[in-house]
Amino acid sequence: MLKSDRTFFLRPQDMIGIAILAILLVVVLPLTLDNFRLQFVGKYLTYAFVALGLVLCWGYAGILSLGQGVFFGLGGYCMAMFLKLESSSVEATKIQTTPGIPDFMDWNQITALPLMWQPFNSLTLTIIAVILVPALFAFIVGFAMFKRRVGGVYFAIITQALAAIMTILIIGQQGYTGGINGITDLRTLNGWDIRTDSAKTILYFVCVALLIACILIAYFVKSSKLGRILVAMRDKEDRVRFSGYDVANFKVFVFCLAASLSAIGGAMFTLQVGFMSPSFVGIVPSIEMVIYAAVGGRLSILGAIYGTLLVNWAKTSFSESFPELWLFGLGGLFIAVVLIFPNGLAGLWQTYIAPRLGPLFGGASARRASPPAATPPAAPSSGTAAPAAAE
Amino acid sequence: MNTAVIADTMNKDFVLAVEGLTVSFDGFKAVNDLSFYVDENEIRVIIGPNGAGKTTVLDLICGRTRATTGSIRFKERELTKMKEHEIVRAGVGRKFQNPSIYEDLTVFENLEISYPKGRSVPGALTFRRDRAVKERVQEVAETIFLADQLDQRAEYLSHGQKQWLEIGMLLIQDPELLMLDEPVAGMSVSERKKTAELLNTIIKNRSVIVIEHDMKFVEDIAHKVTVLHQGKILSEGSMAKVQADPKVIEVYLGH
Numbered sequence: 001m002l003k004s005d006r007t008f009f010l011r012p013q014d015m016i017g018i019a020i021l022a023i024l025l026v027v028v029l030p031l032t033l034d035n036f037r038l039q040f041v042g043k044y045l046t047y048a049f050v051a052l053g054l055v056l057c058w059g060y061a062g063i064l065s066l067g068q069g070v071f072f073g074l075g076g077y078c079m080a081m082f083l084k085l086e087s088s089s090v091e092a093t094k095i096q097t098t099p100g101i102p103d104f105m106d107w108n109q110i111t112a113l114p115l116m117w118q119p120f121n122s123l124t125l126t127i128i129a130v131i132l133v134p135a136l137f138a139f140i141v142g143f144a145m146f147k148r149r150v151g152g153v154y155f156a157i158i159t160q161a162l163a164a165i166m167t168i169l170i171i172g173q174q175g176y177t178g179g180i181n182g183i184t185d186l187r188t189l190n191g192w193d194i195r196t197d198s199a200k201t202i203l204y205f206v207c208v209a210l211l212i213a214c215i216l217i218a219y220f221v222k223s224s225k226l227g228r229i230l231v232a233m234r235d236k237e238d239r240v241r242f243s244g245y246d247v248a249n250f251k252v253f254v255f256c257l258a259a260s261l262s263a264i265g266g267a268m269f270t271l272q273v274g275f276m277s278p279s280f281v282g283i284v285p286s287i288e289m290v291i292y293a294a295v296g297g298r299l300s301i302l303g304a305i306y307g308t309l310l311v312n313w314a315k316t317s318f319s320e321s322f323p324e325l326w327l328f329g330l331g332g333l334f335i336a337v338v339l340i341f342p343n344g345l346a347g348l349w350q351t352y353i354a355p356r357l358g359p360l361f362g363g364a365s366a367r368r369a370s371p372p373a374a375t376p377p378a379a380p381s382s383g384t385a386a387p388a389a390a391e
Numbered sequence: 392m393n394t395a396v397i398a399d400t401m402n403k404d405f406v407l408a409v410e411g412l413t414v415s416f417d418g419f420k421a422v423n424d425l426s427f428y429v430d431e432n433e434i435r436v437i438i439g440p441n442g443a444g445k446t447t448v449l450d451l452i453c454g455r456t457r458a459t460t461g462s463i464r465f466k467e468r469e470l471t472k473m474k475e476h477e478i479v480r481a482g483v484g485r486k487f488q489n490p491s492i493y494e495d496l497t498v499f500e501n502l503e504i505s506y507p508k509g510r511s512v513p514g515a516l517t518f519r520r521d522r523a524v525k526e527r528v529q530e531v532a533e534t535i536f537l538a539d540q541l542d543q544r545a546e547y548l549s550h551g552q553k554q555w556l557e558i559g560m561l562l563i564q565d566p567e568l569l570m571l572d573e574p575v576a577g578m579s580v581s582e583r584k585k586t587a588e589l590l591n592t593i594i595k596n597r598s599v600i601v602i603e604h605d606m607k608f609v610e611d612i613a614h615k616v617t618v619l620h621q622g623k624i625l626s627e628g629s630m631a632k633v634q635a636d637p638k639v640i641e642v643y644l645g646h
Contacts, residue, residue, distance in 0.1 A: 226515035228500050232493040239491040243505045243560065244479035253512045339570060 009223040010216075018215060018304045025208045027217040029317030036195050038084075042272045044312035045211055047177035049265025051293040051304035052211075052218055053258030058290070059298035060227060061254045063151070070166045073281030075263025077170075077177070078133055080276035081117060083186035083194075084178075085142050103185070108175030116176070118215040123190060130267040131260050138259035146255075160283055167282040169353060182277025184306050186270070194271060207268045211305070214261050218301045219253075221257065230254060250272030289331060294337045295347025307344060331361040405464075406431050406598045407452070407569055412461035414451060421447045423622035425461070429568070434573070434599045436609045437621035438633075446488065447600045448619070449570045450599075453485040468611035480510070480530045484566030484594060488573050488602075490553035494546035498537050500557060501545050502528045505560035527563060534592060535559035536585065539624060555589065562593055571602045575608055587611050618642075 010018070029041055050068045090099045096106040104248050119125040141162065145155055158266045170177045178184070186194070193199055221227050229250055233240045240248045270276045279285070290310075297306020310334070319326045343349050403497055407429040420496045429435050437445050437495045450456040454475040458491040466522065470478050479485075492499050506527060509518035532538040534610040540548065545556060554574060561569055574590065575583045583605070589614055590599075603609050609616065616633045618626040626636040633639055 056451045121443075171581055176634050188515065192606070221516070224516050225503070225509055225518035226512065228496055229504060229515055231495050233502075235495055236491050238455070239493070239557075239560075240504070241475050242455075242479055242485050242487075244507060244510050246474070246476045249512050250515070 009220050009288070013036060014095065019070045020131070020304060021212040021302055022102070022208075022212055025211075026205070030201075032167055035201065036355055038204055039200050040316060041309070042200070042207050043269065043306075044309050045271035046206050046265040046272065047275070047289060047292060047312065048211055048308040049214060049268070050289045051296060051302065051308045052214055053205070053261035054290060054293040055262075055301050056230070057254050057258035057299055058185070058217055058293065059300075059304075060222065061230040061233065061251060063251055063255060064153075064156045064290070065159040065258070065286075066156045066283070066290060067077035067161075067163040067259065067286050068167075069283075069286035070159075070163050071138065071259040071267040072285070073170075073276070074134040074137060074259075074290070075130045075266030076270045076276040076280060077131045077183065077266075078120070079267035080183035080186060081120040081319045082123060083270065085113075085120055087185060087187040094289040097252070102178070104178045104183075105175055108373065109362075114176055117148065130263050134263035135142050135256045135257040138256045141385060142252040142255040143248075144207075146251040149248075151251075155212055157323075160286065162282045163281065163286045165330075167211075169277045170278040170281060178277075180278060182275055182279070186274050186278075189271065193276060200272060203268070203272045204269075207272065209224040210264060210268065210339065214264065215301060215305070217257075218261075221254075222301065226250065226253075228337070240259075263330045276305060288330070291334050295333060297344030297349075298347030304347025304348070310345070312354045341376050397486055404431075406433075406466060408462075408464045409448075409452070409602075410462050410464075412448075412451060412458055412463065414447065414456060414459045418560045421621050422451065425619075425622065425624060427617055427624065427627065429598050429600060431598060432594075432596065434594055434601065434612055435598045436613040436616045437604055438603065438606075438609060438616060439625070442621075443619040444622040445619055446572055447622075449485060449572055449600065449602065452478075452568075452570065452578075453483055475512070479564070482567035484561040484564050484567075484569045485515060486557050486561055486571045486574065488576065490550065490557050492545045492548075492560070493543070496545060497541065498532065498543055498545055498548070499528055499541040501556055502531055502559055502563050505563045507564050522530075528567065530561045534567045534640050535589065536560065551578045551586075554578065554582075554586070557587075558589065560595070562563075565596060568598045568600070572602045573604065574601065575605055583608065622632060 025041075025045070030038060033041065039135070050072050053071075054068060055066070084102045088102045091100070093099045093103065096103065098106055098111045101110065101371045105113075119129060141159075145151075145158065145180060173179075188194060194203065229240060229245065233247055233250060237247055266280070267281070268278070280345065292308040292311050293304045294307070295311050296305065297303030312332070314329070314333075315326055318329055337344055343350070394629045400615055405428040409428070410426045412422055412425040413420060425444075425448065429434075437448065440501050442460060446454060451458050452470060454470065454473060454477075462538075465478075465481060465483060468481055470481070470483070473481065493504070496504070500642050503524060505526055507517075509557070511634050515606060528541070529538065535558060537548075537552060537556060537559065540552070540642065545553065555575075558571070558574065575586050578586060584633070590601075594612075601609075601612065615628065616626075616630050617624060618633055618636075618639050620642050626633050626639050626643060628636075
């Protein structure tokens with residue numbers, strides 16, 4: 001009957017795409033990269049969570065947030081607070097004036113653990129906080145703005161201001177947040193040393209598993225009626241409103257979802273890299289994260305993942321050889337995306353490569369309902385695999 | 392006569408009762424102390440020169456613009472205090488002047504979004520495309536001559552088809568009061584004829600307010616015509632009566 005008539009939320013070409021990404025991340029990269037490089041990929045993947053949220057929020061719903069670093073940071077800080085408390089046991093900190101509290105608090109003449117730190121003694125509460133604290137914050141911001149119909153460029157500017165405010169707040173409240181240094185010297189997770197190579201490899205796989213889970217969530221949302229409402233809203237907001245929907249609620253929802261996804265990435269960042277600092281919260285990282293999604297293709301869930309990996313790989317290799325040139329490169333890349341390939345790598349894949357592989361991808365090239373989203377695996381993946389060959 | 396009209400209005404259950412409606416934008420009164428009543432199953436056409444406030448009246452009824460003073464009652468509910476989506480859910484549907492459809496979605500998906508179910512966030516996440524939905528979409532698509540285009544992306548439709556699609560999106564909501572802003576504007580002669588036919592099938596069991604410039608079309612469908620001029624009612628009544636009104640002739644021809 002209808003082509004749009006499907007019962008399962010993944011189309012065959014989506015499953016192939018996810019499978020290829022999974023094989024790349026679980027088999028190909030771990031086998032071809034040394035531990036040191038694999039840890040880099042693990043770090044990049046934590047940004048991919050943010051890019052994933054941006055695809056839903058920006059690509060589908062048309063809400064450009066230039067402050068996703070705030071949510072990445074909130075997730076990261078929640079996790080860091082737990083790890084810090086664990087590494088600040090009374091014996092480990094017995095040289096302090098007040099043993100048993102994080103070192104930076106002691107340096108700032110704080111003599112008891114602040115109330116806001118208390119819940120982070122528990123891992124369960126921490127995991128809940130990683131997901132809920134950013135969502136709650138996004139809810140407050142989103143509710144206040146979307147109910148008042150603040151949108152478009154104004155919303156982008158306000159989120160950017162939030163990123164700046166959050167950085168200033170974290171740096172200013174040194175006694176509670178560790179200030180500009182962030183929260184460092186994290187050692188164990190429930191007694192398990194996260195600094196060893198084997199722990200880092202395990203964390204890499206945990207990160208990949210979580211990312212795949214989040215990708216599935218994104219596909220589920222995208223293929224539900226809610227996903228189509230987001231696209232409809234981006235196009236004709238008034239028509240959706242006058243079809244009986246409270247548009248603001250849908251925007252708040254997708255903004256909160258993007259915040260939670262970013263926060264999971266932030267928490268995984270803290271675990272893999274071993275610290276969290278305000279430099280991952282501010283304006284610059286927030287905009288970089290938007291570029292990841294733009295390069296990969298803001299309408300493509302998988303494209304954004306590849307975009308993140310590629311841009312970060314380029315950043316690492318570039319800044320190893322020409323550190324001062326990287327920012328120009330990044331700026332140029334962004335301009336190129338906007339001017340030449342507005343739908344990013346996924347768009348290129350779809351226009352030039354997918355039609356030639358048509359039969360292979362279950363008719364991905366055939367015209368299909370919702371936005372030009374059917375997604376692209378192999379093209380960018382060969383690019384990501386390139387560093388392996390290059391090393 | 393005035394008292395007779397008021398007495399008359401008190402005794403009847405109008406679907407829509409607009410009374411003393413005024414809206415001013417920076418002192419300019421786009422709609423000025425406007426009152427009119429729409430009966431059950433009535434087709435009311437609003438005509439008037441450009442800038443008469445026709446579209447503003449529809450905007451006020453559907454909540455897009457807030458009234459400065461006055462009241463709009465729809466089935467005994469005060470619309471001026473309700474939010475747009477609540478007004479829609481109460482049974483008021485609005486078609487915009489330019490075809491307002493979702494270009495990136497298929498015809499099926501366009502209609503499905505207007506299907507009055509799963510309108511909350513959790514409802515939309517768990518919405519299932521069940522038989523009732525498919526049958527209703529199919530039925531409406533046939534009415535609006537788009538049954539063969541269900542899988543087509545809406546951006547590839549012709550202008551006339553886009554207008555029909557939006558009418559279909561309203562139809563699927565099954566509103567008790569349907570408001571159409573220039574439904575045949577920009578249509579070819581044959582599309583216009585088909586649209587008149589379409590409107591005649593969909594007006595059953597509902598009240599309709601239409602804004603239209605095409606007098607031939609107005610004559611074909613109107614039960615009653617309201618002529619607006621500078622935010623006020625200039626004349627109201629049957630098409631013949633309105634056309635014979637010297638004030639109307641002056642406004643239309645005097646310019």
